[in-house]
Amino acid sequence: MSHPSDQQGQQGGQQPGTGGVHERVLAWSETELGVEGRVLEVVRAPAAVLSAVGERVDPTSPETVQLAADLVATMRVSPGCVGLAAPQVGVGAQVFCVDVSEHPKTRDHHGTFVLCNAEVVASSRNEKAREGCMSVPDLTGDVKRASRIVVRGQLPGTGEEVELHANAFEARCLQHEIDHCQGLLFVDRVAGAHAIFARQTYL
Numbered sequence: 001m002s003h004p005s006d007q008q009g010q011q012g013g014q015q016p017g018t019g020g021v022h023e024r025v026l027a028w029s030e031t032e033l034g035v036e037g038r039v040l041e042v043v044r045a046p047a048a049v050l051s052a053v054g055e056r057v058d059p060t061s062p063e064t065v066q067l068a069a070d071l072v073a074t075m076r077v078s079p080g081c082v083g084l085a086a087p088q089v090g091v092g093a094q095v096f097c098v099d100v101s102e103h104p105k106t107r108d109h110h111g112t113f114v115l116c117n118a119e120v121v122a123s124s125r126n127e128k129a130r131e132g133c134m135s136v137p138d139l140t141g142d143v144k145r146a147s148r149i150v151v152r153g154q155l156p157g158t159g160e161e162v163e164l165h166a167n168a169f170e171a172r173c174l175q176h177e178i179d180h181c182q183g184l185l186f187v188d189r190v191a192g193a194h195a196i197f198a199r200q201t202y203l
Contacts, residue, residue, distance in 0.1 A: 001083040001176040001186075002132040022164040025110045025155075030072045033065050033157050037073025040089040042134045045185060049087045050135055054094040054181040059116040059154040064095060068114040068156035071097040081134060083173045085180030088135050094118065095156070096177035098170070105169040118153030118178055120146075121163070123171075131176060131186045132199060142195040143186050145175045 030037060043049060057064045067086060075084040075097050082103055085096035099112040123146035132140045149171045152163045166174050176186060190196055 001173050002078075002080045002134050020165065021108050021110060022162055024160070025113050025162055025164050028111070028113045028155060030069055030112065030114070033069045035066055035069045037069035037071075038066075039077050040070050040074050042074065042078070042084070042088050043090050044135050044137065045187075047090070047135075049090055049092050050180070050185060051183045052087070052092055053183045054085075054087055054092045056117045057093050057095055059156045059159040064093070064116060065157050067091060067093065067095055068097065068116075071095065071114060072099075072112060075099065078134060080132075082169075083177045084134070085177045087180050087183070094181040096181060098173050098177060100170045100173050103169055107168040107170070109170045110164060110166070114156050115151070115153035115162075116156055118151055118174075118181070120149050120175065120178060121152050122150040124148045129172065130197075131172070133176070133186055135180075136185055136187060138199055139187065140197050140199050141186050141190040143172075143176075143189045144191075145172050145189075147171055149174065151178070 071084050075081045082100045083098040086093040094117050097114045100106045100109050101111050125147040126144050127147045128142050128144045130140050131143045149166050151174050154161050
């Protein structure tokens with residue numbers, strides 16, 4: 001997910017969810033993976049991999065560990081990028097990374113982390129806001145998503161199962177990346193053509 005410079009819609013003054021920040025996820029770092037991440041090319045729609053459901057992965061396999069490191073490395077060098085999923089680098093797998101810590105709309109957050117085989121297990125408080133995506137670079141769209149969610153997934157490398165509570169912008173980003181792993185883009189979630197906009201670029 002990328003942050004459109006013309007993003008509309010405030011998240012409002014939500015209180016943090018009752019679950020609090022997951023300490024293990026907050027403490028996670030890509031250095032745990034023990035491999036050097038490579039910067040990969042981000043594929044763009046209408047590439048077929050973006051509309052296919054990703055395969056579930058073994059989070060402890062060397063291939064998954066390398067993919068996790070590559071996703072973080074690619075996210076880090078991509079301006080405005082707050083999340084990146086495996087299909088966006090041409091790999092049909094249910095793996096993604098997120099880091100919304102520097103984003104102005106962020107409330108509480110878990111820093112940088114990677115999840116494998118993630119799913120939303122609870123959600124509430126739907127709100128509409130503007131989204132962008134590196135795989136759809138010329139457009140943004142108004143998307144209604146839950147502003148409080150519980151996500152279950154596995155950490156790469158160790159395979160630990162974690163269940164984390166996310167709010168506001170981090171919740172939106174997680175839903176965006178989980179959608180990628182299920183073959184969905186934000187343009188598949190908008191209410192119609194009236195909710196899609198040309199991305200504005202400011203020099």
